[in-house]
Amino acid sequence: MPDDAADWWRSAAIYQVYVRSFADGDGDGTGDLAGVRAHLPYLAELGVDALWFTPWYLSPLADGGYDVADYRSIDPAFGTLAEAEKLIAEARGLGLRTIVDIVPNHVSDRHAWFRAALAAGPGSPERELFHFRPGRGEHGELPPGDWPSQFNGAATWTRVPDGEWYLHLFTPQQPDLNWDHPAVRREHEEVLRFWFERGVAGVRIDSAALLAKDPALPDLAGRSPEPWPGEIHPYIDRDELHDVYRSWRAIADEYDGIFVGEVWLPDSERFARYLRPDELHTAFNFSFLSCPWDAGRLRTSITETLAEHAPVGAPATWVLCNHDVTRTVTRYGRAETGFDFAAKAFGTPTDLELGTRRARAAALLTLALPGAVYVYQGEELGLPEADVPIGRIQDPMHFRSGGTDPGRDGCRVPLPWTAEPWHDAWLPQPADWPAYAADRQAGDPGSMLTLYRTALGLRRAAAGFGGGSLEWLEAPEGVLAFTRPDGLVCVANLSGGPVPLPAHTDVVLASSALDDAGLLPQDTAVWLRT
The missing domain is CATH 3.90.400 (Oligo-1,6-glucosidase; domain 2)
Known part of the structure; x- marks a missing residue:
């Protein structure tokens, strides 16, 4: 896509960087901005358009940086503000825009x-x-x-x-702010300007539907904490939130910046309100992320996602995994392939060979959909969820569950750049991770990294990807097939056996090889040209 395109965000491929685990530039066991800067060529070669950084601000790290003590300072474990400014500029020089994370619902108790x-x-x-x-x-x-x-x-x-x-809706170390107070609104508007003036292209808004509270803070009195259809909830998705985001949008428009909202809402009409032309540009699609590896349910999720975005003219976003979710390879190898925080448990068995095959197919399926796509660091390496020893777990979800929930550290283990593990890394890398090392995969034509590089390169260069229409094709049960503009067809086989391909002139890319009869094997996806 053109580097100067004003609407780049509508079809961008965005790479999520969890700085603490991305790359260690100074050898102290913690990822840092120096490590990211050293690997910017890798990210440019991967073929993404932007980098989203989870919070890199000064923080006691009681919740992985989502407990912010100062929005205008970089945590010393990661580097300095001057380094962040260099990173933003160097990334832009390679065609990579920067998106930072803002956490407006709460601050650190050290703030x-x-x-x-x-x-x-x-x-x-x-x-x-x-x-x-x-x-x-x-x-x-x-x-x-x-x-x-x-x-x-x-x-x-x-x-x-x-x-x-x-x-505090989260940990005791994360006191909620009072968004009825003008100083709270003014401070966040100034923080937005601070980062836009340093060259960031966008802002991701954490827990975007939780800021506003009923001033009376009324009891739920036994009612579900989930949003109540047709009723006003005391702290989720309140109407006054939209005034906040309209004021933010005016600031973003001054800098040609964009917003990405973390909005978990079951009501599609209320979800779409956040994406009106004078509010947020995009919002994460959690329906697709949590969907099982099931053709019917995936098709429903895709169809409903596109439908709920259409009335406000906003692009959909697609994501398979992030820093809060069990990694795709592990999840797709389990008997229950969807994602639910309540279902996480220690020792849930998985078939990594099956999960990897499905994750490869899911990558091509996701990258063929209209809209923007997010890739969580390590997905391009096919990393599985790591089993973090109990004594090394740091995630507060584990401790606040009384030790029953393994927490989210398993998807936050530092990336294996080489077969040599990080020295005294803040979370230990599993013994078998050298097989996933980026330097080993780079020269392997059959590796997950090569698949992602090839697919992202095609997605950027070939007509038919990004924005535009999607039309479903007739397909056997358990098979997803759809057309995109310019004769592109995507077919994903989630059925129990191989299936014939629709008429085509060229096989553009396949997640796994076709069988000897030219059929599409089970748990395989392919891009075709007609």
């Missing part, structure tokens, strides 16, 4: 605002920036409300020494 609120005491202006309340019970010993945490339903209120309680 200057929260420290001031604790010091100021009950009734102070400093506490108005957060949700402080007196407790219930005779002596205020009971929490003020019953909202469950986003982490395994744990409590969302923590008591401070002076007796008041504060709200």
